Amino acid sequence: MQQHDRTEFASGHQFLEGLRWHDGRLWASDFFSREVLTFAADGSATTVAVVDGAPSGLGFLPDGTPLVVSQAGATVERIESDGTLSTFAEFGTIAGGPGNDMLVTHEGHIYVGNFGFAIGAEDPKPTSLGHIDPQGTLTAVEGDVLFPNGMAITPDGKLLLAETFRHRITSFDVGADGTLSNQQVWAQLGESYNPDGIALDSDGGIWFGNALVEGDDSGFYRVVEGGEITDKVPVPDAQAIACAFGGDDLATLYLACNATTLADFVQGKSSATIATASVGRAGAPGSAGG
Structure with a gap:
């Protein structure tokens, strides 16, 4: 397994999630400060919006409008240019947490996950991934998933999903109308791997954060289809x-x-940094969505 060093890029935050690169800037959600942030080249942060229900996943409509998941409300919120929020879609009817x-x-199709249970208070249980079409219509994706987390789109039209508590990366075929089908295991990992956020590289490998371990x-690991681990960025x-x-x-x-x-985490205690690493590969264009 090849190992890579990391360099600190930004510090002074609480619990950062949902990293996205869009329009020349890095975006992130801070669960505990409730802020959606962007980062300049020197690592300094700017607050774009405050989400009372705590922000999570981020994405962008075809016209560039930012979207953010409100955890507590199980909604997808539009971030207007002045930082105010307006509800784009709701998915609480299929969310178990x-x-x-x-x-x-x-194309404006939205895929959104949910915890499925009260973390720290309930045992893990399956839930449904949500598909919201460009008109805002919600459909539960067929087949259950266990703590659906990071997602990526491959060049050949598959959606890859991290199922944290099933220790695996799952694939779906993406139809012309955005519907997902043919759920399969893309990479089954060992019990010590709990994939959280993911990123697809141009060689077809998935980089994932190994959550809930110390x-x-x-660390961040690279896995290829079938489950072979090839690289690691240690985060001890x-x-x-x-x-x-x-x-x-x-x-x-x-x-x-x-x-x-x-x-x-359950008590809202955390200290967050963002690091960078040069891993000898580049990201796959478009894999993180719009």
């Missing part, structure tokens, strides 16, 4: 949560690293 990560395609097992001092390729030619891997434990 707080809203989670999201992917928005260039020490030597903590924090939990590895979300990642995104960005920068010139998508050649930089940005890494959200949150120093917390499950018990502290």
